[in-house]
Amino acid sequence: RKEVEQDPGPFNVPEGATVAFNCTYSNSASQSFFWYRQDCRKEPKLLMSVYSSGNEDGRFTAQLNRASQYISLLIRDSKLSDSATYLCVVAKSSGGYNKLIFGAGTRLAVHP
């Protein structure tokens, strides 16, 4: 079983739609959680961190459920520019050093 699992998609949605991505992780010792965005043939870029209390950044809302080991990302009012692959990421610390564990990503395509 992979440490971080995501639905690969693709999610094809019209502009203005609301779309939600889910992610599960297997290691309960995971300490930090993130969503990264990766455009085609580009490097991943941090979209937002995910906190237990839930957090929002404009049209993006992230939620974490530690008991269920589940992370979500909600995108409201989708824009064409939101088309990308969204990577769910958990961080584990070992000996004081963090490493990031990535899911395979969920592809989003927003169409006019």
Add this chain to the structure above:
Amino acid sequence: DAGVTQSPTHLIKTRGQQVTLRCSPKSGHDTVSWYQQALGQGPQFIFQYYEEEERQRGNFPDRFSGHQFPNYSSELNVNALLLGDSALYLCASRRDYEQYFGPGTRLTVT
């Protein structure tokens, strides 16, 4: 302020050969991590360097080795290349919290 830079951008090698990839971290960053991203997959952690020492390692064979220099730049070396080593190799640097990724080196092994 230059971000993370990597060289070369693309590389084609033959099975059995050796390759060296280079990374310069973002200014002020002292920790460098390397990731391998195969097509359709998320990045997989290879190893992390801090103070010129390997601090953590992922599930990669000894053919993958690295180095960090006093100026925090880093190299990734892969020996005895296999076809399965074809991937995008990403370098990420950080000082405290957020990791910043470079544009990657796309390695093709034929």
